[in-house]
Amino acid sequence: MPHAPRLLPAGDSAIVVEYGDGIDLALNARVRLLHRALGARQHAGIVETVPTYRSLMVHYDPIVLSREAIEHLIAETAERLPEETREPGRTVEIPVTYGGAAGPDLADVAAFAGLKEGQVVELHASGDYTVFMLGFMPGFPYLGGLPQRIATPRLDTPRTLVPAGSVGIAGAQTGIYPSESPGGWRLIGRTPVTLFDPRRSPPALLEAGDRVRFVPVTPADCEAIARDAAAERFRPPVRQRSAGR
Amino acid sequence: MTAIEVLDGGLLTTVQDLGRFGSQQYGVPVSGAMDVWALRAANRLVGNDEGAAALEVTLAGPVLRFDGPGVVAVTGGDLGPCLDGRPMALWQAVGVSAGTELSFSGVRDGLRAYLGVGGGIDVPLVLGSRSTLLKARFGGFMGRALAAGDRVPTAPCAAWQDVAGRRLPREIVPEYGHAHAVRVILGPQDDAFTDEGVRTFLSESYTLSSQSDRVGCRLTGPRITHRRGADIVSDGTAFGAVQVSGDGLPIVLMADRGTTGGYTKIATVVGADLPRLAQAAPGDRVTFIRTGLDEAQALLRSARALLDRIRRDAPWREPAAGVFDEDTGAPLAAPAYAALAGALALPRGTATARTNTVRAAMPGLVVSVFVSAGDAVAAGQPLLVLEAMKMQNPVRAPRGGRVSRMIVAAGARVEGGAALVEIEDAEARRD
Numbered sequence: 001m002p003h004a005p006r007l008l009p010a011g012d013s014a015i016v017v018e019y020g021d022g023i024d025l026a027l028n029a030r031v032r033l034l035h036r037a038l039g040a041r042q043h044a045g046i047v048e049t050v051p052t053y054r055s056l057m058v059h060y061d062p063i064v065l066s067r068e069a070i071e072h073l074i075a076e077t078a079e080r081l082p083e084e085t086r087e088p089g090r091t092v093e094i095p096v097t098y099g100g101a102a103g104p105d106l107a108d109v110a111a112f113a114g115l116k117e118g119q120v121v122e123l124h125a126s127g128d129y130t131v132f133m134l135g136f137m138p139g140f141p142y143l144g145g146l147p148q149r150i151a152t153p154r155l156d157t158p159r160t161l162v163p164a165g166s167v168g169i170a171g172a173q174t175g176i177y178p179s180e181s182p183g184g185w186r187l188i189g190r191t192p193v194t195l196f197d198p199r200r201s202p203p204a205l206l207e208a209g210d211r212v213r214f215v216p217v218t219p220a221d222c223e224a225i226a227r228d229a230a231a232e233r234f235r236p237p238v239r240q241r242s243a244g245r
Numbered sequence: 246m247t248a249i250e251v252l253d254g255g256l257l258t259t260v261q262d263l264g265r266f267g268s269q270q271y272g273v274p275v276s277g278a279m280d281v282w283a284l285r286a287a288n289r290l291v292g293n294d295e296g297a298a299a300l301e302v303t304l305a306g307p308v309l310r311f312d313g314p315g316v317v318a319v320t321g322g323d324l325g326p327c328l329d330g331r332p333m334a335l336w337q338a339v340g341v342s343a344g345t346e347l348s349f350s351g352v353r354d355g356l357r358a359y360l361g362v363g364g365g366i367d368v369p370l371v372l373g374s375r376s377t378l379l380k381a382r383f384g385g386f387m388g389r390a391l392a393a394g395d396r397v398p399t400a401p402c403a404a405w406q407d408v409a410g411r412r413l414p415r416e417i418v419p420e421y422g423h424a425h426a427v428r429v430i431l432g433p434q435d436d437a438f439t440d441e442g443v444r445t446f447l448s449e450s451y452t453l454s455s456q457s458d459r460v461g462c463r464l465t466g467p468r469i470t471h472r473r474g475a476d477i478v479s480d481g482t483a484f485g486a487v488q489v490s491g492d493g494l495p496i497v498l499m500a501d502r503g504t505t506g507g508y509t510k511i512a513t514v515v516g517a518d519l520p521r522l523a524q525a526a527p528g529d530r531v532t533f534i535r536t537g538l539d540e541a542q543a544l545l546r547s548a549r550a551l552l553d554r555i556r557r558d559a560p561w562r563e564p565a566a567g568v569f570d571e572d573t574g575a576p577l578a579a580p581a582y583a584a585l586a587g588a589l590a591l592p593r594g595t596a597t598a599r600t601n602t603v604r605a606a607m608p609g610l611v612v613s614v615f616v617s618a619g620d621a622v623a624a625g626q627p628l629l630v631l632e633a634m635k636m637q638n639p640v641r642a643p644r645g646g647r648v649s650r651m652i653v654a655a656g657a658r659v660e661g662g663a664a665l666v667e668i669e670d671a672e673a674r675r676d
Contacts, residue, residue, distance in 0.1 A: 009433065010432065010481070011430055011483045011485050011486065013484070016433045018433075021477070021478055035270070048269055048270070053479060053480070055480045055481070057481025059266070059483070063545070067538055133505060134270065135272050135505030138274075139271060139273075196271070199371075202268075203271050203372060204271035207271065208270065
């Protein structure tokens with residue numbers, strides 16, 4: 001029986017359901033199990049639930065659901081979660097052009113790791129990544145599973161402008177900027193894929209729990225994909241994964 | 246009315262509703278009105294659903310022209326609204342005709358006003374909401390603040406004549422002032438702070454920084470000390486979360502906050518007090534008062550219930566003529582009751598610097614009481630209603646603090662000068 005989560009108040013309309021305080025695949029998967037289980041109940045008083053690395057934020061309407069009722073609902077749902085933390089899901093392949101103007105920090109990452117640029121690309125593209133959560137900006141995936149060898153600290157001074165599609169490294173994590181933004185991650189490449197579009201449903205390409213693989217492409221391929229993506233002719237390949245894989 | 250023409254966009258005028266829910270799991274901020282209570286009130290006044298889209302006006306208001314007859318209401322901060330150059334009553338549904346111009350003469354109280362329009366602002370729904378998310382440039386009117394030349398569509402409103410003249414009872418109209426005592430619930434990461442840090446947070450006074458925006462109210466003041474640093478593994482963020490990063494200064498996360506954050510959150514401002522913070526202007530003082538979850542939820546229910554009084558109360562009888570001309574739809578003289586209300590609640594002869602005794606300015610009947618001993622009150626908050634000269638007059642807290650003694654109860658007849666309420670100064674509790 002997995003240990004019961006801690007319920008922490010986040011004001012009068014939200015509760016943090018905390019499973020731990022680390023970055024851990026199994027812990028992260030439990031958070032998503034609870035996210036889905038509460039979502040499936042479609043309880044009127046639950047406004048929405050937001051899965052993060054180690055906890056689930058439950059936003060609720062205290063006019064509809066009393067404190068006792070929401071705490072009971074969460075505790076009861078958490079108790080009934082299956083022990084199995086593996087989940088069905090998808091693997092999404094993201095084309096990336098590495099280095100050059102698209103990845104201005106690739107050389108620094110290579111120097112930090114004591115590797116050649118090509119080896120960094122090979123390692124980054126060999127990783128089997130999991131989306132721990134989306135946050136920071138609409139559609140931004142925090143990906144776990146970066147090969148330890150190429151973990152690199154953030155920039156000391158963040159860039160004022162990171163182009164949309166930039167693929168970056170921050171510590172042991174990698175991520176993709178869906179839109180132009182300031183940012184401090186080390187940029188090693190860029191994808192032409194649209195990661196966020198508010199007109200789509202769901203609006204984000206990725207969701208928490210998805211697996212991601214990066215596929216190196218040439219700058220010319222990247223441009224072609226960008227044109228197709230703009231014309232809605234390209235969607236990244238998605239493979240369904242069954243539970244228990 | 247089919248549209249609002251924008252002659253001048255003002256400082257920051259955006260379309261907002263109650264917010265965009267259901268997409269935080271994709272990293273999409275909730276956004277929505279900063280002062281949700283004022284938005285709900287504006288919509289109720291003009292006969293809309295509480296969640297209809299309205300315009301949020303910030304500090305320096307826009308100049309707008311209505312293209313047809315309809316009903317509008319301005320709530321929230323008093324930014325000096327005028328219809329065709331004449332002062333317009335706040336918290337009241339007012340009829341307008343084709344070509345009527347709404348302008349704002351300048352801030353008198355608060356920071357953000359809400360323009361509710363019968364039928365609501367009719368921009369497309371994006372992810373279930375009409376709110377503008379400025380940073381991501383979507384939602385609202387083309388994902389941005391209004392600018393001169395825009396034509397903002399409004400939805401049809403059949404029965405606008407029925408609601409014109411509707412108003413919020415005067416005694417529950419908020420006044421914001423410049424000292425804001427807001428209640429908080431500690432957590433979720435209060436255990437990341439030293440006892441001293443928590444004490445500092447709950448006893449010191451903070452100043453709202455000019456860096457504040459729709460994302461957060463940034464505060465300057467005494468630093469709040471952590472036990473072991475400010476970084477946490479990122480988790481979710483609630484409206485009103487008080488985040489304290491490495492510099493030890495609190496930021497209250499507001500409508501456009503990111504969905505997740507990697508800094509400790511010492512407490513969360515209760516929903517009933519968030520509107521007050523949304524109306525705080527740079528330079529204003531903010532103090533935090535600890536309360537409990539059950540109390541906070543009861544406060545929120547009471548705050549919502551106050552909105553019901555818009556429907557139940559008969560229109561307020563002004564000593565002067567009505568403020569709404571039914572023939573032309575034009576507004577008449579604005580009520581000048583603020584001065585009257587001020588004259589009726591004179592803080593005077595306080596025994597010590599620590600306690601303010603609020604006294605009746607004239608003989609009257611206490612018809613209702615809104616606070617009880619132990620309650621935190623903000624400057625301008627209504628304490629009770631005193632009926633005198635055939636008028637119901639709100640008696641307000643002269644400054645922020647805590648009610649230390651309720652001297653009268655509802656139903657009491659009082660003489661002029663009688664002590665009504667004692668308020669312990671927020672300053673005093675810091676010693």
